[in-house]
Amino acid sequence: MSTAVTTNRGGKYLTFALGREGYGIAILKVREIIGYMDITAVPRTPRHVKGVINLRGQVISVMDLRTKFGMDEAQRTEETCVIVVETNNAGRKLSIGLIVDKVSEVLNIAEDAIEDAPSFGTGLDTQFILGMGKIGQSVKILLDIDKVLGAEDFVRDH
Amino acid sequence: MHALSKQIDQLSAILIGADPSDLQNLADAHAKFEALGEAAKSIPGVDASTISALGGITGGACKSLEQLILNEADNAGAALKAVLNTIADVQALLESGGLCDAEIADDTIESTFGPESTTGDTDPTGAAQLPPTDFVPRAAAEATTAAAAVRAFAADEVPLLQEFITEATGHLETAEQEMLTLEDDPSNKSSLDSLFRAFHTIKGVAGFLDLKQMQALAHITENLLDKGRKGEISLTGTPCELVLSAIDTMKSLVNSVQTSVTDNSPLASMTGVEALVKTLQDFVEGKVVDAPRPAGILAKSQTTASFHDAVAPAAGEILASDQARASEARNAGDGTVKVATDRLDNLIDMVGELVIANSMVAQDLGGNSQKDVRLSRHLGHLTKIVRELQDLSMSLRMVQVGTVFRKMTRLVRDIGRKMNKEVELVIEGGDTELDRNVVEALNDPLVHMVRNSIDHGIELPEEREAQGKPRVGTITLRAYHKGGTINIEILDDGKGLNKDRILKKAVQNGLISKEESRTITDAEVHRLIFAAGLSTAETVTDISGRGVGMDVVKQNIEKLRGRVDIASETGKGSVFTIRLPLTLAVIDGLVVKVGPQKYILPILSIEQSVRPTEEMISTVQGRGEIVTLRGSILPLIRLHRLFNLEPKTTDPTQSLVVIVQDNDRRACILVDELLGQEQVVIKSLGKEMGVLSGISGGAVLGDGNVSLILDVPGLIGLA
Numbered sequence: 001m002s003t004a005v006t007t008n009r010g011g012k013y014l015t016f017a018l019g020r021e022g023y024g025i026a027i028l029k030v031r032e033i034i035g036y037m038d039i040t041a042v043p044r045t046p047r048h049v050k051g052v053i054n055l056r057g058q059v060i061s062v063m064d065l066r067t068k069f070g071m072d073e074a075q076r077t078e079e080t081c082v083i084v085v086e087t088n089n090a091g092r093k094l095s096i097g098l099i100v101d102k103v104s105e106v107l108n109i110a111e112d113a114i115e116d117a118p119s120f121g122t123g124l125d126t127q128f129i130l131g132m133g134k135i136g137q138s139v140k141i142l143l144d145i146d147k148v149l150g151a152e153d154f155v156r157d158h
Numbered sequence: 159m160h161a162l163s164k165q166i167d168q169l170s171a172i173l174i175g176a177d178p179s180d181l182q183n184l185a186d187a188h189a190k191f192e193a194l195g196e197a198a199k200s201i202p203g204v205d206a207s208t209i210s211a212l213g214g215i216t217g218g219a220c221k222s223l224e225q226l227i228l229n230e231a232d233n234a235g236a237a238l239k240a241v242l243n244t245i246a247d248v249q250a251l252l253e254s255g256g257l258c259d260a261e262i263a264d265d266t267i268e269s270t271f272g273p274e275s276t277t278g279d280t281d282p283t284g285a286a287q288l289p290p291t292d293f294v295p296r297a298a299a300e301a302t303t304a305a306a307a308v309r310a311f312a313a314d315e316v317p318l319l320q321e322f323i324t325e326a327t328g329h330l331e332t333a334e335q336e337m338l339t340l341e342d343d344p345s346n347k348s349s350l351d352s353l354f355r356a357f358h359t360i361k362g363v364a365g366f367l368d369l370k371q372m373q374a375l376a377h378i379t380e381n382l383l384d385k386g387r388k389g390e391i392s393l394t395g396t397p398c399e400l401v402l403s404a405i406d407t408m409k410s411l412v413n414s415v416q417t418s419v420t421d422n423s424p425l426a427s428m429t430g431v432e433a434l435v436k437t438l439q440d441f442v443e444g445k446v447v448d449a450p451r452p453a454g455i456l457a458k459s460q461t462t463a464s465f466h467d468a469v470a471p472a473a474g475e476i477l478a479s480d481q482a483r484a485s486e487a488r489n490a491g492d493g494t495v496k497v498a499t500d501r502l503d504n505l506i507d508m509v510g511e512l513v514i515a516n517s518m519v520a521q522d523l524g525g526n527s528q529k530d531v532r533l534s535r536h537l538g539h540l541t542k543i544v545r546e547l548q549d550l551s552m553s554l555r556m557v558q559v560g561t562v563f564r565k566m567t568r569l570v571r572d573i574g575r576k577m578n579k580e581v582e583l584v585i586e587g588g589d590t591e592l593d594r595n596v597v598e599a600l601n602d603p604l605v606h607m608v609r610n611s612i613d614h615g616i617e618l619p620e621e622r623e624a625q626g627k628p629r630v631g632t633i634t635l636r637a638y639h640k641g642g643t644i645n646i647e648i649l650d651d652g653k654g655l656n657k658d659r660i661l662k663k664a665v666q667n668g669l670i671s672k673e674e675s676r677t678i679t680d681a682e683v684h685r686l687i688f689a690a691g692l693s694t695a696e697t698v699t700d701i702s703g704r705g706v707g708m709d710v711v712k713q714n715i716e717k718l719r720g721r722v723d724i725a726s727e728t729g730k731g732s733v734f735t736i737r738l739p740l741t742l743a744v745i746d747g748l749v750v751k752v753g754p755q756k757y758i759l760p761i762l763s764i765e766q767s768v769r770p771t772e773e774m775i776s777t778v779q780g781r782g783e784i785v786t787l788r789g790s791i792l793p794l795i796r797l798h799r800l801f802n803l804e805p806k807t808t809d810p811t812q813s814l815v816v817i818v819q820d821n822d823r824r825a826c827i828l829v830d831e832l833l834g835q836e837q838v839v840i841k842s843l844g845k846e847m848g849v850l851s852g853i854s855g856g857a858v859l860g861d862g863n864v865s866l867i868l869d870v871p872g873l874i875g876l877a
Contacts, residue, residue, distance in 0.1 A: 040864040041755060042843070043801035044850060052843060052856055054864045057507030059841040059856045 009131050010111030016100040024140040029085045036080040062097035087149045109133040188223040191216045219244045310424040319419050322363050326412045329356040334405050344392050354383045371431045372411045378438040379404040509551040510839050514862045516544045559637045560588025562601050566608050573612045580619050580630040590637035603711040607648050615652030646736040655726040657683050684724040688712040749833040753803035756865045763870040765817040770810050785826045795827045806830040820871040
């Protein structure tokens with residue numbers, strides 16, 4: 001997966017934090033950011049699917065990005081946010097909420113500041129990662145959100 | 159200008175089919191172009207620049223044609239195509255009514271007939287050299303597809319085609335109605351005009367979209383109708399049958415275009431169309447033709463029906479059909495706007511949210527209303543507006559049930575003829591409004607029931623006379639509001655349900671035992687006809703009698719959360735009453751609480767709720783729990799275990815069980831508490847959630863939170 005991606009990855013990214021890690025999502029994929037609200041749990045779904053919320057009349061599903069990436073669930077704070085992204089799942093537009101610890105800022109990351117994800121060996125799956133954006137001394141993990149959400153079905157049937 | 163457009167039409171007709179080696183055609187075209195240039199000068203009100211521009215174009219075309227005739231052109235095909243393109247230019251010029259300035263026209267001439275290009279150096283694609291005006295693709299498309307026997311659609315044509323399909327379906331339905339009106343009243347001028355217009359419009363657009371078969375059929379039908387308009391023929395008997403079969407064939411053609419667009423496959427030409435065109439042609443020319451027999455028509459109308467069956471999955475689920483869109487298209491004529499359904503749904507969603515937001519604000523204000531009179535007065539005003547907005551938004555989805563009723567007219571006519579029965583259809587309350595989805599879903603059940611009423615109910619004319627009834631049987635479709643539901647009745651004055659025969663058949667098919675058949679009540683007998691595998695028609699016809707149908711009807715109606723009742727009197731007739739909710743978007747639900755979560759149980763599936771006593775609970779083989787309630791044994795479903803929740807208590811005697819039913823199956827659902835009844839708006843959980851066992855969807859509660867609606871049949875299945 002460390003082979004060069006030829007498409008232009010430079011552009012504006014919405015950055016957010018999960019624990020001490022900084023992430024970014026292409027801004028065009030983001031529909032809106034809302035504060036954390038009560039989520040209605042849906043039974044028989046995978047652990048990272050937290051449930052559904054009512055986004056102004058539209059019922060959308062919400063997933064916890066920490067759980068999805070195998071991290072421990074965090075305490076909900078004032079800063080906990082739901083980023084509503086619009087993805088393209090096999091040609092179907094889909095709005096999904098992502099629970100993140102904190103939304104940081106929108107950054108303009110140039111193409112030459114983005115590197116391919118390094119190979120971590122077998123222990124880590126890097127297929128969700130579009131690239132690593134270098135901002136000064138820090139690094140933001142840029143996510144390919146279509147792959148994050150398209151990777152598996154929401155339903156785990158028993 | 160009209161004389162001119164006629165000439166242009168003739169010109170394009172000559173040129174589209176022309177072969178560069180066909181000198182006669184080219185000479186004809188040459189003469190026409192010359193005449194066109196002359197004719198333009200004699201029309202008053204055309205300004206000089208238009209005339210000179212037109213002269214330039216026609217002159218250029220003449221020159222090219224001369225070269226073609228003298229065989230001087232290097233690339234004859236391309237040159238011919240270029241000539242064809244000029245027709246579009248001429249049309250555009252005329253349509254702009256002299257607004258097209260000479261300069262643009264000059265450009266056109268230059269690029270099409272420039273000194274070099276005329277001698278044959280033309281780009282093979284021809285059209286590429288033309289200025290990028292909107293009429294070019296059309297001319298190009300006509301030229302390139304003219305020879306193709308099988309038509310493939312370009313991506314940019316799809317929206318046009320979709321619109322055409324919607325429109326054509328609407329026109330064909332109008333045409334059918336008008337034809338049937340005409341048959342009864344051949345002097346009805348307005349019906350004839352509207353019938354004529356329908357075919358005329360289809361012909362025009364089909365020609366534009368290069369749908370050849372459709373264009374040909376529409377054209378010849380139009381000719382036939384024109385004879386009717388001129389009073390040369392009366393549109394009864396043979397011509398009527400011909401027009402009706404033309405309508406049927408057109409419908410199939412429209413369907414094939416739809417299939418082709420949906421599957422992105424090339425449009426294959428349909429067989430039998432040419433034969434029909436030929437028959438129509440012969441008739442128009444005054445030759446004697448055989449009227450298509452009603453049987454033939456019926457067979458065709460059944461293919462249309464089976465087309466719908468094919469679209470609908472075997473379970474009888476009814477999908478949104480073209481017809482509803484068609485009815486919208488028809489409505490579009492009289493001061494209405496066509497709106498995409500998803501926009502409409504969005505609007506309704508938003509209004510729903512507004513209602514919730516409004517009630518939240520009202521609650522927040524609650525105690526303070528005494529202090530701030532002004533604020534509470536304004537809030538009251540707002541609430542009133544919001545409520546009106548909500549009523550209005552709900553009414554947006556409503557359509558008149560008459561649209562489905564009127565479709566039955568044709569069915570009654572055809573089946574009546576096929577069965578040699580005389581039947582009249584009476585429609586009452588066609589203006590009763592119902593949710594669009596319900597109206598759509600009603601079509602198939604109605605078709606089945608009307609068919610059954612004619613086949614089983616109405617007697618042959620002789621039998622009727624013998625019994626002192628009028629020769630002509632009557633089937634009435636009636637719709638009306640009654641206590642929050644819509645009732646739809648299908649009445650016939652036929653022989654009524656034959657109780658003995660139903661019983662005999664039911665015993666034969668093992669639906670009931672012989673003993674049961676002796677004690678059974680009338681209502682129960684009537685209900686038997688909804689059982690799968692029961693048909694009482696003594697001979698199986700292609701109309702009814704195969705024993706599938708009424709059970710599907712019942713399923714479909716129940717899917718709409720409605721029910722069917724039957725009343726019947728031997729010798730007098732039967733009444734089938736369908737009771738339907740006003741809308742599918744809202745259900746009455748009982749909000750129950752399990753642990754921290756609220757769930758909604760549809761009221762319709764609830765029988766009662768009780769707090770069980772110790773003795774009522776027992777287990778089977780130490781695992782499966784059952785509740786004994788007044789002699790019946792019901793399985794106990796523990797929602798907290800199924801959904802992995804932490805309940806208030808696991809002891810059933812400390813909480814409540816709700817007894818639910820789905821058809822004949824019943825079960826008890828263990829919940830912590832009942833929170834009350836609420837009308838909720840049903841929302842889809844989104845496709846990404848897929849099918850969740852035990853959950854049928856989501857709903858937004860009054861407090862704005864989402865709650866899950868329990869799927870009772872699914873839960874009973876899980877127990």
